[in-house]
Amino acid sequence: MQQAVQYELNDSIAVITIDDGKRNAMGPAVLRSLAAAVALAEADAAAMIIRGRDGVFSVGFDLQVFARSNPDEIHEMVHLGAELALSLFTSPIPLVTACTGHAYPMGAFLLLASDLVVAADGPYQIGLNEVAIGLTLPGFAVELARATLSPPYFQRVITGEMLAPSEASRAGYIDHVVAAGELEGAVRAAADALIRVDVAAYRATKTKVRGEAAARIRAAIDEEITVEKYRMRARR
Template identity: 30%
Template sequence: MSIELHRHGDIHEIRLARPPVNALTPELLSALRAAVQAAPAEGARGIVLTGGSKVFSGGMDVPHLMGLDRASLKAGWATLFAAARALADSRVPVVAAIGGHSPAGGCVLALCCDYRIMARGPFRIGLNEVQVGLVAPDAIQHLMRRVVGTYRAERLLVAGSLVESEQAQAIGLVDELTDAEHVLARALHWLEELLKLPSAAMLASRQVARTDMIAALEAFSDDHLDGFIEDWYAPGTQAALQALVARLKK
């Protein structure tokens, strides 16, 4: 199983369940997309997205991707954008309960949620694609800009920075911190309070407020993905990715 589904009344928990670090594969991302889209019809009024106790998600499974041919690689990356769009365009609110580290693709998923609660401690989050020779597409950069502001997003993205939880909260990258064992409970509480509001007005306001994010992700076209794949195969990027795979094997 790449995901687990748990029900807390009318709030559904979708848990990334691919130990040890919930590295994202096309199969996991497709399952996540399907679960998010199916949840409202199954009675969910809200969703909590959770991961591991030390790592929410380590991002895309680079060793797996390195073994794919070009067509499969493109299809694999497309599943990340499809899962991101499903979260951004969810008919019900989604909270990211971030129990640990959340770099790269893990951060992308969290940024598409309505609210982010992170475990307090030496856990890091951010879009660090530059560190492996990749450029986060504008649709992904938009997600960062909308929560931390244009200039701060530029600094973080250009450096490929990962920031610890206290700084992440200070700059608005996450909304609140709590002890690791309370992350899920706080996420459920936040949703429970939100769901006490008049439903039609809350959901309509949410839809208007998220229009920019949904539009940015929907504007990410097949041509943009082709350009990203070309960058993947650039010699410098391949060298950085090979070095990353070697580190992961140690």
């Protein structure tokens, strides 16, 4: 069976590929594998690339987990996703993400947490569609979107609107849109450029730029954990 998350180290750049052979849904097992790959990259590499499979970056959280209506399983999945997004948002090494296709939450959260996102042009949908499918956007995701999306597009998460790559670049999900055949080269060139930046300056500046937002994301995660613990006690 193909592993959904693959890791490769190439000339000091870690390449993490999400490819389950389907739609790259992110359930607890995939999220744990991604977190482990990111930790390995931060220990081994000067920069990392995260990419999906052709046509799909990720359809986001595994909706089958929501459908099973097990509160503990749902909480675990969302919490793992929140911690992964925060770890990428504050990562000590540069992160370039190759958006290879559709990016729904949790996939869109990974885009927002990146330093640079290059997307393949195509008939793809990118965004935070929770409201459109009857879900409430988690607090950590609200703070992540607040920190990264342009104000008009941040307000549009209220309706769960999805965007084509060109508009997603105006919103703040994506930095560059290229032809699909040019994606790998553009992503590698971006990562090669980032490994040449001064590491100390990068880390210090990233902390100054993202520190306040990271604190808000952390607080939102902790608040939701506290609320869930209260609900679990109430169910007993």
